[in-house]
């Protein structure tokens with residue numbers, strides 16, 4: 001009936017149509033193939049071309065991979081095994097080098113009886129990050145903390161950790177998992193202490209140094225409380241000043257006095273002994289953690305109304321972005337010595353971390369500035385109209401949105417910076433890719449081995465970077481709220 | 485253009501006091517070299533409901549944005565609730581926490597829920613405890629008739645609902661004065677009424693209001709004064725009855741004929 005009505009000019013619907021379920025979609029692998037790979041002549045051609053390229057690559061490398069040797073003591077032994085198994089002239093990968101030298105790639109020249117220390121620091125990194133990175137998803141946090149606890153403890157036992165430290169590790173990881181169930185925010189206290197704990201475990205030495213650094217924070221806080229009664233502006237300055245005076249003037253002496261009085265400490269490890277992924281991850285994590293806040297400050301400074309602040313930010317960003325990272329690393333290793341008072345021993349890894357941080361922060365600032373610029377002016381106006389001051393408006397309204405927009409760029413910067421840590425080879429540090437492989441090849445047994453170490457290092461870099469990339473996608477999904 | 489207001493207005497609380505809420509004296513503003521506001525003199529008493537009308541670009545938005553210092557004036561004086569607006573940040577913050585503003589495009593914070601939008605300023609500016617701020621916010625959300633949306637994000641609401649949240653957000657700061665900058669211009673016709681209803685209720689409670697709007701029905705129903713602006717100047721002001729029925733200036737007549745369509 002209704003069809004007839006609809007064709008005439010005057011039409012009145014008498015019954016409203018009920019909503020119906022959508023038609024069932026065609027499904028199945030065949031349909032997927034047809035739609036995605038063979039939808040037309042061009043697409044089909046490209047698919048075939050792609051398959052051809054994959055075939056070309058796989059057919060060339062397949063026998064090399066298939067003939068991998070995992071246990072041998074030298075390259076010549078590897079070759080002998082390959083020749084015996086697959087005949088004279090057969091090609092094969094000699095991953096035995098990884099099996100024999102993995103510890104160098106992972107820990108550098110760190111004393112092998114102390115491998116448990118960097119391992120513990122790495123495990124605790126996830127505990128420290130859990131309340132920050134996985135603050136909203138209870139199940140994900142549970143998974144991460146559970147895995148961290150299990151893997152860390154197994155590794156620590158395997159590496160022969162002293163019992164006391166094993167108990168400490170178990171207490172922290174299991175304790176964190178339990179606390180995370182009820183009060184995940186309490187874990188932030190551990191996150192705040194983690195950098196000090198990490199530095200102390202990695203480099204070792206007297207515990208008093210760490211305690212004196214903490215005392216500095218305590219003094220700064222005290223100064224804050226006292227000065228806040230006079231003026232809130234003054235309190236930040238007073239806190240920074242008091243803490244600085246303590247750290248520069250007194251902390252060192254106090255720490256050595258305390259150490260003489262009550263010696264408490266663990267075996268010190270020198271920066272020269274760092275290498276491999278231990279070095280890359282140390283520099284990378286420190287650089288990431290420091291460059292984000294610095295980048296935010298620079299981005300805000302660049303958009304500030306104050307001419308001097310803006311110009312300083314612009315000069316800094318443009319200068320740092322204008323020079324290659326290697327230049328900055330050379331400055332770190334050579335030039336800084338000219339500026340420092342003679343006799344000061346300014347740790348080379350610390351210098352590199354500073355340079356890498358400055359470098360990444362300059363890029364970060366521009367990425368975040370993009371996010372800030374993308375926010376509609378109305379957001380600033382609404383914040384102003386409600387009476388929020390500049391810092392509150394930035395912290396509560398502007399930055400949460402701007403950072404969310406900038407996530408892909410920020411994570412790209414992190415990934416780029418993590419890979420750039422291999423450049424420390426140019427200032428004599430043992431990065432996993434170049435210096436470590438050279439060191440391995442320097443031994444007579446592994447002379448002439450090329451691809452296998454590179455593949456191994458490449459795979460690990462890929463896994464870490466891919467992990468960061470997946471996390472950024474997860475974060476973007478989690479924060480998608482505008483439903484626009 | 486304008487919604488006819490059919491409901492009966494309760495005028496029992498709509499009295500205008502002798503106290504001055506806003507006093508603008510010989511105020512001028514320039515954008516660069518462009519003289520956008522010229523010699524503005526305006527005194528608003530507590531409890532007044534003022535509608536500002538005028539062609540696009542006449543400086544209406546700029547005028548009310550000067551009142552909470554979203555724009556800076558270059559000469560003359562603006563005194564809001566006995567606080568003079570100067571470059572003194574303290575005064576600006578004080579005025580802003582007393583003056584609520586509703587924007588044409590709502591300007592809700594998309595990353596916060598409706599409730600968080602409403603409690604943010606009370607918690608961080610007025611230092612109200614969170615629980616109490618939430619209770620107050622729920623009261624105002626009930627008042628604008630969307631308490632059930634409290635835990636949604638602004639992006640999930642219709643335009644009319646978003647604008648009502650924006651009004652509730654301003655009210656949560658318990659302002660003494662409310663500024664509206666074309667609050668219904670971005671809305672579909674069927675949503676205009678729900679926002680106007682909310683505004684009328686506010687007027688009935690005796691709120692001091694300055695509204696830039698083209699809703700002449702609203703002006704006739706609740707305003708006690710209509711101001712007509714053109715080219716950065718106040719051209720005419722009068723009570724709504726005389727303003728609409730007996731406009732004096734040629735510009736006003738022209739504007740009214742365009743906007744009322746006769």
Ligand SMILES: Nc1ncnc2c1ncn2[C@@H]1O[C@H](COP(=O)(O)OP(=O)(O)O)[C@@H](O)[C@H]1O
Pocket residue numbers: 515518520538539540541542543544545546547
């Ligand atoms: N930020 C600005 N910079 C320069 N000119 C502006 C700016 N904002 C508004 N104007 C100009 O000032 C005049 C008045 O604007 P506005 O107050 O928004 O008018 P209305 O709200 O009455 O439409 C317009 O001509 C507009 O182009």
Ligand SMILES: [Mg+2]
Pocket residue numbers: 544545546666
């Ligand atoms: Mg306007």
